[in-house]
Amino acid sequence: xxxxxxxxxxETRDWLLADGATGTNLFNMGLQSGxxxxxxxxxxxxxxxxxxxxxxxxxxxLFLTNSFGGNASRLALHDGQSRVGELNRAAAELGREVADAxxxxxxxxxxxxxxxxxxxxxxxxxxxxxxxxxHEQAEALKEGGVDVLWVETISAPEExxxxxxxxxxxxxxxxxxxxxxxxxxxxxxLTSADMVKMVGKLPNPxxxxxxxxxxxxxxxxxxxxxxxxxGPEVPMIAKGNAGIPxxxxxxxxxxxxxxxxxxxxxxxxxxxxxxxxGCCGTTPEHLRSMxxxxxxxxxxxxxxxxxxxxxxxxxxxxxxxTEEGGADTPSPRRGGRRRRG
Numbered sequence: 001x002x003x004x005x006x007x008x009x010x011e012t013r014d015w016l017l018a019d020g021a022t023g024t025n026l027f028n029m030g031l032q033s034g035x036x037x038x039x040x041x042x043x044x045x046x047x048x049x050x051x052x053x054x055x056x057x058x059x060x061x062l063f064l065t066n067s068f069g070g071n072a073s074r075l076a077l078h079d080g081q082s083r084v085g086e087l088n089r090a091a092a093e094l095g096r097e098v099a100d101a102x103x104x105x106x107x108x109x110x111x112x113x114x115x116x117x118x119x120x121x122x123x124x125x126x127x128x129x130x131x132x133x134x135h136e137q138a139e140a141l142k143e144g145g146v147d148v149l150w151v152e153t154i155s156a157p158e159e160x161x162x163x164x165x166x167x168x169x170x171x172x173x174x175x176x177x178x179x180x181x182x183x184x185x186x187x188x189x190l191t192s193a194d195m196v197k198m199v200g201k202l203p204n205p206x207x208x209x210x211x212x213x214x215x216x217x218x219x220x221x222x223x224x225x226x227x228x229x230x231g232p233e234v235p236m237i238a239k240g241n242a243g244i245p246x247x248x249x250x251x252x253x254x255x256x257x258x259x260x261x262x263x264x265x266x267x268x269x270x271x272x273x274x275x276x277x278g279c280c281g282t283t284p285e286h287l288r289s290m291x292x293x294x295x296x297x298x299x300x301x302x303x304x305x306x307x308x309x310x311x312x313x314x315x316x317x318x319x320x321x322t323e324e325g326g327a328d329t330p331s332p333r334r335g336g337r338r339r340r341g
Contacts, residue, residue, distance in 0.1 A: 004173050005147040006107045006207055009061060010235060015269050015294055018239060018277025019055035019063035020287050022111070024254070026051065026066070028283075036078040038070045041090035048091070052098040056106055058284040059291030062275065063099075063106070064150055065091040067141060068113035071133045073125075077116075085140040092144025099147075109150035109175065110141030112163060119158040127162055134166030142172050149174040152212050152239075155186035157198055168204040175275070177212040177237050180223045184320025191321040192226025200233065210237025213279045216244045217256060217264040218312040221271050222305060222320050228272040229322075238273035240264060242281035244313075254281025261286040262293035263311045270300045 009016055026037050029047050041048055048066050055063040070088045072081045080087065088110070095108040115133055117125040138149055149172045151163040160176055167174040178186050178195055185191050190198075192211070199209045209232070211223045220240035227236050243256025256264075261278060268276045276294070278286055309315060 004207075005105065006062070006109075006173065006175075009105060009107065010207065010274065013061075014274070014299075016061040016107075016275045017059055017265075017287065017291050017294065018109075018237070018275050019060045020058075020278040020282030020284065021242070021280050022051065022064065022066055022068060024281050025054070025283060027251075036069060036075065036080060037066055038068075038075065038087045038091065039078070039080065041066055041087050041094065045090070045094055048094050049098055052095055054284040055287060056098060056102050058287035060277070060287060061106060062109055062277075063095065064109045064111040064152070065095045065141065065144075065146060066111070067091040067137070068111045068152070069116075070140075071112070071115055071137050073115040073117055073133060074113065084136050085143075088137050088140035089144040092141045092146045096145035107148060108146045109148050110138070110144075110146035112137055112141075112149060112151040114154055114156075114159055119156050119162075127158065130159060130162035131166045131169070134163045135169050138166050138170035138172060142170050146172075148172065148207065151176045152179075154178045155181075155190070156188040157190055157194070160198065161202070164202050164204060164206070174204075174206050175208045175237060176206045177210045177239060179213040180211050180219070180320075181214040183317035184219065184222065184226075184322070189321075192223045193230045193322045196227055196230035196232045205234055208235040208237050208275050210239070210273065210275070212237070212239035213241060215316045216241055216313060217260070218308050218315050219317075219320075221264070221267055221303075221308050221312070222315060224268060224271040224273050225302070225305070226320055226322050228302070235274035236272055237275040237277075238268035238271070239275075239277040239279045240268070241279045242283070242286050245280070256281060256286070258286045258289035260312060262289040265290035266293045266297045266300070267303050267308060267311060269294060270303055272302065
């Protein structure tokens with residue numbers, strides 16, 4: 001694989017700031033619940049340029065394209081399955097335009113989300129069809145000019161492997177994150193240690209791997225500590241939600257302040273993450289706080305779970321699934337959402 005924009009940055013920097021939420025920020029611009037955000041790549045390109053530009057202006061070194069639900073299976077819910085190429089190319093072209101105008105090195109990462117279907121043998125989605133779907137999306141993002149492909153919010157190891165195979169077919173570098181939202185495991189039961197083992201065995205390993213979304217920032221950092229304990233050979237990604245979702249006046253609001261996300265960013269770095277960003281609820285204001293914290297606060301010792309809980313709030317479960325005896329039940333006071341937003 002030739003040297004690429006992300007590899008170059010990883011060689012020269014000890015941390016990189018990724019972007020924040022896609023859905024949260026688009027809802028703030030008027031996207032309605034149930035609408036396909038990917039249609040906005042064509043219908044409202046100025047709003048997508050603003051989404052990307054806001055992240056870059058807040059200090060992001062890398063941002064994800066508005067293509068999370070851009071595979072044929074997800075777009076079929078909106079009768080858009082024939083528009084995979086068009087919508088993903090548009091997402092990437094707008095990103096390329098913003099990154100090239102940034103005046104510094106900014107990586108455009110082509111977001112690839114889950115298919116929304118259950119993989120065989122439990123479900124009807126075969127490995128071959130999943131690879132084909134991911135490959136179609138990957139080729140369109142590549143054609144549009146992304147620097148790297150980025151699969152995220154995955155819960156099934158089979159789906160992660162299918163995406164990896166599709167990205168190899170597209171001859172593109174890639175990164176991948178899973179969502180550990182069920183007592184420290186993915187919805188399909190994978191632990192942080194399991195993910196490190198899986199990534200280590202892939203024929204075409206990612207440039208970086210990690211966790212995104214899930215429950216809150218505390219849980220996500222516990223997962224990162226689990227990755228670190230397993231001794232991975234590639235850089236780690238932390239992309240946690242801005243606090244916990246709460247319903248306020250009929251809308252979902254994340255309770256994480258910019259100050260809390262600044263603390264989270266520094267703790268993520270100290271846990272061992274190299275690429276640090278936010279997921280649901282993370283706005284440009286949060287990103288500015290994260291950038292400032294990473295630039296001004298010295299690197300510290302690897303934090304303990306108690307230190308993480310004291311800074312960011314308690315965990316949603318007492319264990320993360322990697323201990324003897326497995327995972328326990330999530331606490332009823334904390335809940336997670338399985339989507340990127």
